[in-house]
Amino acid sequence: MQDHCRRSLYNIVLLGDEQVGKTSLIAQLCKQGYFQTYNPTIENVHQRLIVVDDIPCAVNILDTSGREDCNVLRQQWILYGDAFVLVYSITDINSLWKVQHLWREITTMKKTTRVPITLVGNKSDRQDRQVSYYYGLKMADILGCQLIETNSRTGANVDDAFSSIIRIIRLKDDDDNTPTTARTKHSHSKKSCIVQ
Ligand SMILES: Nc1nc2c(ncn2[C@@H]2O[C@H](COP(=O)(O)OP(=O)(O)O)[C@@H](O)[C@H]2O)c(=O)[nH]1
Ligand SMILES: [Mg+2]
Numbered sequence: 001m002q003d004h005c006r007r008s009l010y011n012i013v014l015l016g017d018e019q020v021g022k023t024s025l026i027a028q029l030c031k032q033g034y035f036q037t038y039n040p041t042i043e044n045v046h047q048r049l050i051v052v053d054d055i056p057c058a059v060n061i062l063d064t065s066g067r068e069d070c071n072v073l074r075q076q077w078i079l080y081g082d083a084f085v086l087v088y089s090i091t092d093i094n095s096l097w098k099v100q101h102l103w104r105e106i107t108t109m110k111k112t113t114r115v116p117i118t119l120v121g122n123k124s125d126r127q128d129r130q131v132s133y134y135y136g137l138k139m140a141d142i143l144g145c146q147l148i149e150t151n152s153r154t155g156a157n158v159d160d161a162f163s164s165i166i167r168i169i170r171l172k173d174d175d176d177n178t179p180t181t182a183r184t185k186h187s188h189s190k191k192s193c194i195v196q
Helices: 022-029 071-080 093-110 133-143 158-176
Strands: 009-016 043-052 055-064 083-089 117-122 146-149 193-195
Touching (some): 009 022, 009 158, 022 043, 022 083, 055 071, 055 158, 071 093, 083 093, 083 158, 093 117, 093 133, 117 158, 146 158
Parallel strands (some): 083 117, 117 146
16 A cells, blocks of 8 residues: 555546436435436536545546537546546447547547546446446456446445546556556455545
């Protein structure tokens, strides 16, 4: 553990197609409940202190628009982000392709594939599934990241998705600050995620 080397504030950006549930995920994380009606987002920043594995972490969580005509804004969001939650809907295969495009855009702009990313397949409560869990896992494998299926209606796995991205950020920070010869694998057995 190298807390002294870690930054004190991280910018986490949620990206994904329109209506996949980005805003709903943040609303669940921030315990604001679930909204049935759709309200298009342009951008919105939520500042939160999240405690993961008993360690607090200050984050700016940026909610974005999935609209195709937001190209310039999207580039700014990517520059702003230290880490990304890429969201697709399990009911929409096209939203999975969109995530792959976004991954390419992020890694091209950041000039590295070592970007903290978590893949989130949302709307896991829906019966009209177009993307199987296995297919989602294959995409996660291609992108080199973890997959978490969430339900922002009930909040299932939502905390886990954000805990996951924070752990990945910490791992990268520790890795960046550790001499190559001394790098070890870290285990993450604790599950706690407290949002303030
Ligand atoms: N059934 C179900 N509906 C969801 C879920 N998450 C979001 N929705 C609905 O999908 C629509 C779009 O959600 P929103 O969070 O605004 O998507 P965004 O455009 O990605 O921010 C809204 O009507 C939500 O109520 C979910 O996990 N399950
Ligand atoms: Mg939204």
